[in-house]
Amino acid sequence: MVLVLLIALMVLSLLLVALVLAHKSSGGGVAGMFGGRLQPGDSDSVVVERNLTHLTVAVALAWFGCMVALMVMATAGA
Known part of the structure; x- marks a missing residue:
């Protein structure tokens, strides 16, 4: 495990x-390096940024949960 x-x-x-x-x-x-830069007038850029932020927060929470699970397992085994 x-x-x-x-x-x-x-x-x-x-x-x-x-x-x-x-x-x-x-x-x-980094997205601008690969042609991902949107024009300031694009209404989709706000939606893309919001979705990227939500995905980043979800991955960060999963990372934190993984760290806590590892700490609990390490202290239980010691």
Whole structure:
């Protein structure tokens, strides 16, 4: 079970880094490098940013839950 949680933690960590880098900042973020930059007048850009934010929060909560589960398992085994 610990091995499954450790693998899930690694996958979630990489996904979380990718999602954070994909967020658009003042410079356009990593998404702007790959043609993902939308024009300021696009109404879809707000929806895309909101969905990306929700996905990032969900992955962060899953990462946190995985960390807590690993800590509980480590203290129970000690």
